[in-house]
Amino acid sequence: MADGDIALKPEEGVRQTIIRELARMGWRQDQLLWKPEWPIPNAPHDLTKRERGQKYNICGTADLVAFADDSQKPHAIQVIFEFKAPDIEAGKDQLTRYLSSEPLAKMGFWTNGSETLAIYKRHSADWVEIKGAKLPAPGDDLTQPPDEPPTWNDLKEPGEAELSAVLRRIVATVVAGDSRVNRREEQLREILHLVLVKLESDAVYSRSTNRDTPVDFRIYGDNLSKITLTAHRMRELFQDYFTRQRTRIFHPDDRAELLLSDETIYAVVAELWPYRILGDDIEILSKAFQIFRTSALKSGEGQYLTPLRIIRPAIMALEITSQDKVIDPACGTGGFLIEALRQVSAREFPEEAEAWTLVKWANDNLYGIDKDDIGVKLTRAEMVAMRDGSTHVLMGDAVRVNQWPTKYSKLADELGSKETFIHEGFSVVVTNPPFGEDLKVSASDCRDAGYTISRAASKKPGKHADLEIGLVYLELAYRLLRVGGRVGIILPETYFFSKKYSWLPTWLQTRFKLRGMLNIPMEAFEEFCRAKTNFYIFEKIEQPKKPARKDK
Known part of the structure; x- marks a missing residue:
């Protein structure tokens, strides 16, 4: 010096x-x-x-x-x-x-x-x-796992910023360093598969009888062997999880192996093991994944995470009970469905002995649809970990009903086709659909799917118009609901006050009655968009009967 x-x-x-x-x-x-x-x-x-x-x-x-x-x-x-x-x-x-x-x-x-x-x-x-330590060199392993294998009680509950930062770091590690997986979609899938192992470990060891037992998702081995042993153990855990949950969570093209290198698997485990990512606050994991997906892959698609401070009162306002059949046709990472499950459990089935009743209700009556296979897989995994309800979480384009038979056969099997589309099947539709002026369903798709709302928006009588996808979801909700059912939907305020949409009240008046509205502050979605939105609650009403024709 x-x-x-x-x-x-x-x-x-x-x-x-x-x-x-x-x-x-x-x-x-x-x-x-x-x-x-x-x-x-x-x-x-x-x-x-x-x-x-x-x-x-x-x-x-x-x-x-x-x-x-x-x-x-x-x-x-x-x-x-x-x-x-x-x-x-x-x-x-x-x-x-x-x-x-x-x-x-x-x-x-x-x-x-x-x-x-x-x-x-x-x-x-x-x-x-x-x-008397030496200066750290680039590439040094700076992880310091505990001397004793960690238990659930040793893990830390992260804040949203902390877990979001962990996931950003993980994706940076995979993108920059993995020698076996190069495509972004494949990298995201592989990261999620490791996160599913973590979710399963959290679900098992968060139960009171397991809190003093070493968790599965952790670093294994000593300084000389920890990379190899940790990666080997994670591969075993994923293969076991895949075998047990293959038909409930995974897609047909998924495989029962982790494709990442040993070094990358170890780096991901070293970042993630210290945290409880499955806890009472479901928003933490969903928000972290939304931020990760938005920054890495999904920007510009118009779908924004619904914060828990909006989800929780929205589900309360809908007064969902075990008598309801519920669907979210744009479920994202499952926030509305998981909160509905949580609230019904807390109100009606709080005892462990009643868990089987809750599981039956969830499997029979909770439905979710999303185009994003990552969101679908994560929703299924979260719901399995939180008392199931994953049976009817489906992948596909919910609004383009005309494409179901050819592109999304599972949707057609569960909900029908355009000609036999399920009517009066659900008592609650709750959703935060994609929205934005640049996100539209074409006039031809609207026509082929039979949407009347795009005809109402058209300036040409009897013709369909290209229409913002959020408004198409409004008619989709109408078609999914039984008479007397309610829809809770997040939509931009401008739909109901701008002259551009002056045709909308006429279309609504014979289909829905407004039953309530929750104001959503603009800052609720500030990380993703600046549109002013509200949570609207409508009740489906019976269509007025057309007068009988008199014989001439």
């Missing part, structure tokens, strides 16, 4: 010396950030604000941060460096505080130029401290 650097400005001299040494070890310049210094969030809710791009409070700034890639994003943080504190104990306190507030950082490193200290996270409220 150059004496002149330290004499001139001690902390800055130490920092510049460390930066030069890290560069010599192979860290790239774009992986290191010190100008400006990295702001550390003050509390968990500040993590969420940062995730949403909002202003947040900080508890300090890190002297230097090393990232896994060149993104310099929170999910990629590897190491936090500190040089300010005058002694090792003060340095340890500061690092521990910063590592607690940056949940994705793997390691903290402190030095004053003569002493060094490395701190690794254990994820179970304890830390590994190494005095």
Whole structure:
């Protein structure tokens, strides 16, 4: 270390010396950030604000941060460096505080130029401290699993920002590093298959009798064997899960093996094992996956996650009971269906001895449809883990009924075709459909599927018009419902107040009565869209009878 650097400005001299040494070890310049210094969030809710791009409070700034890639994003943080504190104990306190507030950082490193200290996270409220530690090199394994196999009680319940960041980091790991799977859709599928193993492990060990037993989803082996043994065990667990759930969760082209490399499987497990991802707050997992899918693959498709603060009161307002037959024809990751299942369970079947009744109701009366195979698979897995109801979660295009017999035979088998479309089958339709002016069902598809709403929107009498898909879902809901049934649907406010849609009240008045409306603040969907929406509750009414024709 150059004496002149330290004499001139001690902390800055130490920092510049460390930066030069890290560069010599192979860290790239774009992986290191010190100008400006990295702001550390003050509390968990500040993590969420940062995730949403909002202003947040900080508890300090890190002297230097090393990232896994060149993104310099929170999910990629590897190491936090500190040089300010005058002694090792003060340095340890500061690092521990910063590592607690940056949940994705793997390691903290402190030095004053003569002493060094490395701190690794254990994820179970304890830390590994190494005095006199060497600087971390790029590619070092910074994971520190517990000395004893973790139980459910050792796992941490993450916040939404933390789990979202974990999934961003996982996809970055797979995209950047896996040597066996290269296509994005295949990578996403393989990540989901590992997450299903995690979901199953959480479902099993969250039950009270298993909370002190080592969980299945964890790191296996010692430092020399942990990559190979962990990957081997995950492959075994997935094969077992696939065998048991093949017909209930998986698609026909899925295989009973994980295609990712051993190194990638280990990296994913090392990121995910410390957290409880299946808990009471169903929004955490759904939101994390929605953010992941939106940023990685699905942007621009017009379908936005419904936050739990909207889902929960919406399902309450619909007053769903075990007498209802419920469908969400745009179920996404299953938020409405899972909340309906949860509320019916809590109100009507709270005892464990009644679980079989709940399972029967769910399997007979909960339906979901979505075009996205990832969302369908995740919904099925969540519902299996939360007392089933996965039987009728179907993949396909719900609105293009004319395509069911040829493209989505399962939908045709379950719900019928255009000619024999199921009428009066459901008492509740609840959905947050895709919407947007650029997301339309063509006039020809509307005509072939028999939608009257596109004819009502047309400026040419007797002709169909291209129509926003959200409005087509409104007629789909009408066709799915029995008379007296209710639909709860999230739609843009503009549909009901703009002159452009002045034809809509006339179409509605012979089909629906408005029974209620929940205001949805614009910030509810702020991560994804800026449209002002509401949750509308309509009741299906009987069509007025046409007067009998008089004989001439």
